[in-house]
Amino acid sequence: MAGGRAGVADLRGPGFLKSDELKRALAAEARALGFDSIGVTAPGAIPEAAKHFREFLAVGAHGDMDWLAQNPQRRADPRGLWPEVRSVIMLGVNYGPDEDPLIILKERERGAISVYAKGDDYHDVIKKRLKALARWLVAATPCEVKIFVDTAAVMEKPLAQAASLGWQGKHTNLVSREFGSWLFLGAIFTTLDLPRDEPEIDHCGSCHACLDICPTAAFPAPYKLDARRCISYLTIENKGPIPHEFRKGIGNRIYGCDDCLAVCPWNKFAQQGREAKLAAREELRAPTLAELSRLDDAAFRGRFSKSPVKRIGRDRFIRNVLIAIGNSGEGALAAEAERLLFDASPLVRGAAVWALAQLVGRDRFDALATKAMAVESDASVRAEWAAATKPS
Incomplete structure (x- = not known):
């Protein structure tokens, strides 16, 4: 071969x-x-x-x-x-899936994986x-x-x-x-000339549930996708900081997004004959953001062995986790973001700044800014601090 x-x-x-x-x-x-x-x-x-x-x-x-x-x-x-x-x-x-993938979106202290x-x-x-x-x-x-x-x-x-x-x-x-x-x-x-099958026709009709549910308005029109606005693109393909305009819409989605797929009315047939080898791992069904935020590179690789998540690398993944932490509304998770202000990755540090800005009061945030900015040399991270400390 x-x-x-x-x-x-x-x-x-x-x-x-x-x-x-x-x-x-x-x-x-x-x-x-x-x-x-x-x-x-x-x-x-x-x-x-x-x-x-x-x-x-x-x-x-x-x-x-x-x-x-x-x-x-x-x-x-x-x-x-x-x-x-x-x-x-x-x-x-x-x-x-063997469960509704939209349910976990309400559990804001947990991460939603596609x-x-x-x-x-x-x-x-x-x-x-x-x-x-x-x-x-x-x-x-x-x-x-x-x-x-x-x-x-x-x-x-x-x-x-x-x-x-x-x-x-x-x-x-x-x-x-x-x-x-x-x-x-x-x-x-x-190279064989095999008998052809007839093309399938469109059965969507007037339904537009998949368009309406998109959290970041990634569909400019039916049958058209702007990947730059898609959460799957933003959390997987995008290598840099996630644009500010989409961060709130991401919610607790830390790898991909299933919303437009999950609301499709034709899914009522989808669970028939599901192959066991494609079943979800228990540890990836609803992991807590706190545990995920503590993964170093070795732990990340071990956790996501054989998983497509592994391909984006630890830093991009923790970036996503921090956006979810910022959207969680859970003050207890601020400690996880604060610890990551001094991570080796600028991508992680920048996301930690944004997460803290959502979770802690102004006095605490300003004190952290003073401490972190004294040693921060990366321009992108300094820009995150500047954006977060502007008067609202």
Whole structure:
């Protein structure tokens, strides 16, 4: 097995199955491996997706995710990524939660972690299944394949809609009539010419619950997302301080945001057949902000081993925890923020300043400012102190 990057592999092998029989056998094997949805589409099935993607980039809605803007033409058509592809097999894994992910938002002393990140990293889980399915396919009939799990220039959601798995809802995520807004996606590109599935149509109707619930107004219009305002982007992709205008809206969300997904009416079907390996770890369901704020780098890595949370690093994570502490209204948590005023990371120190400004009185805050500013050399942290000490 060869491939240039994680989630992509080249496979070749002899075989003897064909056409409709092969597709039916493929679907059966996929479900045996733990996939909940499967469909096939043509590589040229999403011409409109390229136009929407270019519009998204043109207004800068991708924020600092510069990798999205690299070689956008390769995303427009799978053949730009691999000219030999003749069929795209799209696969979905249901990760519907076993509890309402919005309930924890009322427990302000605890941190809310996005549903998809409460278990093992889905990239690793799904990649293993895709590799197993790809091996089966090349053993069944002569072909070449490449697999992708959210790691390359593949427009998974439009392709999934073209392959009948669901449709892109007004929140821009895929919605399934069977699993609601909770599907992980993976893709297998192949040189085989497999029978196509009919594209799914939009079933959102007049519903706009996902747009209305967004705490930071990240949807300028239905089916359009400004990632720069999205809490998932702000707490995960954003590497610097979180802009002041969004801090209150973040609440106690410390990694991602599920609001627009969780209110989707189609979620009533989402918990059927949920795979145990994607279940939440107990220690990540509702951790306290106090315990999380005390994590050093080693403890952070241990706590989030095999979790996608680990990829953002300790400093960005503690930044998020401190924003949640500032929003908690819990004066007892001020001590945690005060301790972090002298953390080694400027990103953490700056967030601690803001958190304390929300929790302690003016006299106490001014005393802390005097002490901290005497040794603070980072311009961004000094700017946080300046902004927090301005007369209201």
